[in-house]
Amino acid sequence: MGDVLVLAEHRQGALRDISFEMMAIAPKIAESMGGESKVLLIGSGIDDMAKKMSGYGVKVIVIDDPLFADFNADKYQKVLSALLDDLKPAVLMTGQTAQGVDFMPALAVEKNLPLVAEAIDLNYEGETLKATRQIYSGKVNATVAFKPADTYLVTIREGAVEAPEPAAAGEVEKIDSPLKEDISYRKFVEYIEAEIGDVDITQSDILVSVGRGLKEDKNLAVIEELAQAIKADISGSRAATDAGWIPHDRQVGTSGKTVKPKLYIAMGISGAFQHLAGMKGAKTIVAVNKDPEAPIFTVADYAIVDDMFKVVPALTEKLKELKG
Amino acid sequence: MKSIVCIKYVPDTSEAEVKVNPDGKTVDDSRFSFDINDADNYAVEESVLIKEDKGGEVDVLSIGPKQSEVMIRMAMAKGCDKANRVEDDRIADHDPLMVAKVLAGAIKEQEFDLVFTGCWADDDGHMSTGVALAEYLGVNHASMVKKVEVLDGKVKAHRELEGGLMEVVELELPAVLTIQTGINEPRYAPIRGIRQAQKKELNVVSLDDLGIDPTEVGSDASQVLVENLYIPEVESAAEFIEGETDEKAEKLASILVKGGLV
Numbered sequence: 001m002g003d004v005l006v007l008a009e010h011r012q013g014a015l016r017d018i019s020f021e022m023m024a025i026a027p028k029i030a031e032s033m034g035g036e037s038k039v040l041l042i043g044s045g046i047d048d049m050a051k052k053m054s055g056y057g058v059k060v061i062v063i064d065d066p067l068f069a070d071f072n073a074d075k076y077q078k079v080l081s082a083l084l085d086d087l088k089p090a091v092l093m094t095g096q097t098a099q100g101v102d103f104m105p106a107l108a109v110e111k112n113l114p115l116v117a118e119a120i121d122l123n124y125e126g127e128t129l130k131a132t133r134q135i136y137s138g139k140v141n142a143t144v145a146f147k148p149a150d151t152y153l154v155t156i157r158e159g160a161v162e163a164p165e166p167a168a169a170g171e172v173e174k175i176d177s178p179l180k181e182d183i184s185y186r187k188f189v190e191y192i193e194a195e196i197g198d199v200d201i202t203q204s205d206i207l208v209s210v211g212r213g214l215k216e217d218k219n220l221a222v223i224e225e226l227a228q229a230i231k232a233d234i235s236g237s238r239a240a241t242d243a244g245w246i247p248h249d250r251q252v253g254t255s256g257k258t259v260k261p262k263l264y265i266a267m268g269i270s271g272a273f274q275h276l277a278g279m280k281g282a283k284t285i286v287a288v289n290k291d292p293e294a295p296i297f298t299v300a301d302y303a304i305v306d307d308m309f310k311v312v313p314a315l316t317e318k319l320k321e322l323k324g
Numbered sequence: 325m326k327s328i329v330c331i332k333y334v335p336d337t338s339e340a341e342v343k344v345n346p347d348g349k350t351v352d353d354s355r356f357s358f359d360i361n362d363a364d365n366y367a368v369e370e371s372v373l374i375k376e377d378k379g380g381e382v383d384v385l386s387i388g389p390k391q392s393e394v395m396i397r398m399a400m401a402k403g404c405d406k407a408n409r410v411e412d413d414r415i416a417d418h419d420p421l422m423v424a425k426v427l428a429g430a431i432k433e434q435e436f437d438l439v440f441t442g443c444w445a446d447d448d449g450h451m452s453t454g455v456a457l458a459e460y461l462g463v464n465h466a467s468m469v470k471k472v473e474v475l476d477g478k479v480k481a482h483r484e485l486e487g488g489l490m491e492v493v494e495l496e497l498p499a500v501l502t503i504q505t506g507i508n509e510p511r512y513a514p515i516r517g518i519r520q521a522q523k524k525e526l527n528v529v530s531l532d533d534l535g536i537d538p539t540e541v542g543s544d545a546s547q548v549l550v551e552n553l554y555i556p557e558v559e560s561a562a563e564f565i566e567g568e569t570d571e572k573a574e575k576l577a578s579i580l581v582k583g584g585l586v
Contacts, residue, residue, distance in 0.1 A: 147548065311572065
């Protein structure tokens with residue numbers, strides 16, 4: 001068969017980017033495995049989304065049922081478990097997202113199938129499906145091979161590939177939900193929107209952003225002085241907000257805000273991909289980090305390998321001089 | 325309330341150069357300093373906070389070498405009660421599903437209300453172990469949890485989604501929660517706690533002790549194989565500003581001002 005089944009992801013009425021990004025990977029793998037790529041959409045009132053996904057020239061299988069008005073990992077697992085038996089795809093693919101991570105490992109255990117999480121690339125070579133994934137915060141790549149199995153489960157990192165342009169229109173097929181009744185042991189309660197802070201960093205022209213390299217709260221003073229000198233707002237990486245140095249509403253990255261300032265100055269931020277995804281759209285990026293191998297340098301325009309605590313005061317002083 | 329917190333001993337590679345061993349399949353970790361996985365540190369704190377609020381007991385469970393006992397004692401110094409350390413070189417620890425199977429084997433005979441894990445490991449970062457563990461145990465789960473409210477026979481978990489959105493779910497107990505960093509402020513171990521921790525029970529067990537068939541959690545049982553590790557090429561188009569610190573700062577200031585960036 002060799003079909004690749006892609007579970008598309010959506011939230012609050014809109015498809016998420018990962019759903020389109022997977023369209024850059026699935027057809028390639030399906031072709032090399034001698035099958036087709038198909039998209040599975042689970043939700044309630046999702047005709048528009050089905051149409052949009054079918055625009056990638058794939059068949060879209062739709063389960064449109066009020067049971068799935070909100071995401072529920074256990075309900076997804078039940079549906080996928082039944083569909084794996086019915087459709088027998090060679091690959092089941094979804095995103096390594098807050099949704100994907102909440103059911104794929106459980107599904108793999110339930111069905112005794114192999115799982116590779118957070119692949120950034122997939123290849124099918126000589127009858128073996130191989131995934132590339134990153135370990136040690138992106139410092140090492142691993143090629144992981146699947147041993148032969150009825151279905152390979154894989155999740156794809158968000159933003160790992162560019163979404164392709166839509167192609168020809170494909171077919172939409174509605175099927176009945178294999179799950180007929182609601183479950184009682186896990187209930188969706190509500191969504192809580194992110195708190196709104198005093199500064200909206202998505203609107204800032206200049207951001208001075210700090211990471212783990214700040215080391216402690218009191219070191220923020222020199223950063224504030226720099227920010228003041230260039231009329232910048234201060235933001236931070238996950239490490240900086242987790243530590244309580246920076247308010248949560250100023251976190252840059254996939255779990256925080258996506259920012260596109262004219263100038264982004266990263267101080268002591270190593271640049272985990274989740275952070276890079278949130279700031280690589282900045283017009284100009286300056287990075288200061290002690291570690292010459294820090295991934296932040298892959299997106300920087302100007303880079304300084306040095307101790308931020310030596311660089312920042314000197315930089316502030318020079319900027320004040322030059323700006324008068 | 326009986327909880328079990330699963331923790332992992334990981335290398336700190338945030339500022340270290342990582343080298344692949346000549347076998348191409350493992351990383352040379354001889355020069356790294358090891359400590360508790362970041363998210364697991366928050367999981368320990370959350371389990372202790374719940375114990376302080378609701379009463380009960382928190383046990384530590386970890387798979388790791390003798391050296392990791394320093395980390396385990398630290399968790400006990402912060403308030404965990406006793407610990408099991410699984411040491412067995414037959415575990416296919418490259419595969420989170422095998423790791424989860426071992427953890428489940430170590431837990432399954434015990435009564436518990438909550439199992440905590442970190443939501444991801446700093447070294448291999450699968451984000452899979454906790455959710456797989458729940459399935460092996462046949463209990464509910466929620467991953468990437470940023471807030472926990474224990475109710476009567478239930479738990480409300482706030483899951484961190486992308487963009488700062490939270491998904492609140494209600495689970496019947498028992499349940500596995502995989503904890504996200506930033507959920508709390510992990511405490512420093514008090515001196516008195518450190519002293520007390522030395523006397524707390526820390527059992528070292530093998531797969532045989534746990535009654536786990538090693539062929540079911542070893543390399544042959546794992547359905548994935550690490551073929552090759554390599555250092556990705558760092559492609560940087562950045563202009564690296566060179567010189568003494570003051571020179572670098574001056575050059576950068578000049579670029580920013582002359583370029584009209586500030």
